[in-house]
Amino acid sequence: MRSLAFLGALVLSLGASAHAAQVYKWVDAQGITHFGAQPPEGQAAQPINTQAAPPASAAEPVPADLDEQEAPSQQEIDEKVKQQVAQQEAEIRRYCETLRTNLAQLQNNPRVRVEENGEVRRLGEEERQARIVETTEKIAKDCD
Structure with a gap:
């Protein structure tokens, strides 16, 4: 409605x-x-x-098959949209798979190291727990 x-x-x-x-x-x-x-x-x-197109004058007839030659068919448009949707869904699946892998690493490994600005450092327990909560929320929000 x-x-x-x-x-x-x-x-x-x-x-x-x-x-x-x-x-x-x-x-x-x-x-x-x-x-x-x-x-x-x-x-x-x-x-x-x-924008409304100006009305065609009677002196300039438009060939009936002009639209068919220049405009893509609805089936072609639908196929293109389906391909785009499939690509987006694949990207979401990869993103969710990465989130789940990261969550498993955070939960199962108390000594998690991260690289930031070219330096490797170990996450403290509070930061690790905060990242677990953050990653869990992202999975609940973005993944099925």
Whole structure:
């Protein structure tokens, strides 16, 4: 229902003046198309032209197959979006795997060493426990 209201607002905004804001279109992981004034972080979004094209004059007929030749088909666009979503999901899986590995190292090894600014130092127990809590929170927030 909310997306229907947003789509209605989008249609109304298309008829607005020439200084309208940029609108973006993207498809989420569930395959739902969204429109918004700002693109989502970490996800590909396509800018939408909100400027109305001037009406074609009768003296200049537009060939019917022109759109088919120049514009990519919806199937090609869908495939590209699916590839982008799959790539993002793979990056998230790698990130979560790294978090889980780091958490296991922190939990199972009381003598954890880290390299910072070219120097290797050992984490104190309080800092190790703080990193365990931080890593656990990141896993709960970002990973399934």
